[in-house]
Each structure stands twice: as structure tokens, then as C-alpha cells.
Amino acid sequence: SSGINAEWPLRPGGAQEKRDVIIGLPGGIYDGDLTSPEAQEAVKQVLVEFKNRASASGQLASGDVILVGDVVEVKEQVVAGQKYIITINLGVTSNAECSAAAEDGFVSSTVCSNTEDLGQHIIEVVSQPWMETKYIFGEFQDVSGPALASYWN
Numbered sequence: 001s002s003g004i005n006a007e008w009p010l011r012p013g014g015a016q017e018k019r020d021v022i023i024g025l026p027g028g029i030y031d032g033d034l035t036s037p038e039a040q041e042a043v044k045q046v047l048v049e050f051k052n053r054a055s056a057s058g059q060l061a062s063g064d065v066i067l068v069g070d071v072v073e074v075k076e077q078v079v080a081g082q083k084y085i086i087t088i089n090l091g092v093t094s095n096a097e098c099s100a101a102a103e104d105g106f107v108s109s110t111v112c113s114n115t116e117d118l119g120q121h122i123i124e125v126v127s128q129p130w131m132e133t134k135y136i137f138g139e140f141q142d143v144s145g146p147a148l149a150s151y152w153n
Contacts, residue, residue, distance in 0.1 A: 032074035032084060038127065039074050042084040045135045046123045050090070051105050054151040060092065065102040067091035069109040069118050081128035081136075091117035091146060119145020123152075 032039050047068060054060040069089025077083040089109065093099075098112035109118055124138030140152035 027077060027079065029075050029077045029085070032076035034071060034074050038082065039076075039084060042082075042125050042127055042135070043071055043074070043086055043088070046084075046086055046088075046125050046137070047090075047106065049125075049135070049137050050123070050140075050148075050152060054092065054148075057151055059151050061094060063094045063096075063099055064092050065094075065099050065105055065107045067093045067098060067109055067112055067114065067117055068106055069115075072120065079126060081126045081131075083124060083126045083138075086123050086125070087143070088121055088123065089118050090121050090148060091115075091119055092148065092151070093117040117146060119143070119148065121148055 034040075047066070051060070051066055054066070060066075067090065069091070072087040072089065074087075075085040077085070091109075091114075093107075093112065093114045095112065095114040095117070098107045098114050101107050101111045109115060120143040122139075122141040122143060124140075126136040126138065128134060128136065140149050142149045
């Protein structure tokens with residue numbers, strides 16, 4: 001016997017192996033599961049927070065809607081809670097076609113062809129479901145396309 005615990009959940013060569021190894025490191029960042037309800041809720045919370053901050057900053061005009069594209073990637077990190085590092089295609093548009101299709105101030109890039117307003121951004125959020133304030137919002141970083149960090153900060 002090599003001394004390795006037979007219960008160790010490794011699957012040779014697979015993404016699961018990499019994830020299990022990294023999860024063993026406190027604070028290690030690993031690929032998140034985009035389909036998990038927790039990750040989807042984190043994305044939803046980030047979008048609502050972005051809308052609230054953009055409105056509060058006075059930069060979101062009355063005809064503007066938030067253009068939501070694909071979530072490119074979600075990374076996760078175990079901190080005091082679960083940290084999500086979300087890479088998302090996001091924008092703000094005043095395009096009439098997009099505004100007409102919007103619901104609650106959001107429009108999907110699948111129904112709004114105004115993609116020149118779409119950029120890529122990284123947003124961090126920590127989920128602490130046991131706390132009164134369940135989500136703590138962190139950094140907002142512009143990666144490419146129209147800058148939106150000023151709407152957040």
C-alpha cells in the first residue's frame with residue numbers, strides 16, 4: 001500500500017482530479033460549476049447589485065438597460081464563505097429595440113443585437129448564506145469593451 005487513503009476521490013486525468021486536489025488547499029481557486037444553483041444565484045445577485053449601483057451613481061439614464069451576455073467563466077474560492085469570481089459579458093445600452101425587450105431593466109444579448117455595447121468584466125462576490133447580509137460584493141474589473149467599473153465603484 002502506498003499510504004494513500006483509498007477514500008480519496010481522485011479520478012485519474014479528469015477535471016475532477018484537478019478540482020479535488022485544489023480544493024484541498026485552503027484558499028485555492030478552482031473552476032466553478034456554472035450550472036450549480038449557488039453559482040447562478042451569485043451571478044443573479046451581482047447583476048442586481050450592478051443595476052442598483054449604476055442607478056445610484058446617476059450614470060444609468062432613464063432609457064438605459066443593462067445588456068447581459070454570456071457568463072464566460074466562474075471561478076470559486078473557499079474563504080469565510082464561498083467566493084465567486086465571475087467573468088461575464090455585460091453592457092449598458094439605450095438602444096430602443098433593446099429597451100423594448102427588457103425586463104426589470106435587463107435585456108439578454110440574445111434578443112438585443114446591439115453588441116458593440118457589450119464588454120467583458122470580472123466581478124467578485126462572496127456568498128455567506130448563514131449571515132444576515134448574504135452577499136458581500138468585491139472588485140469589479142473591466143477586461144475589454146466599454147468600461148463599466150465607474151458604474152460599480
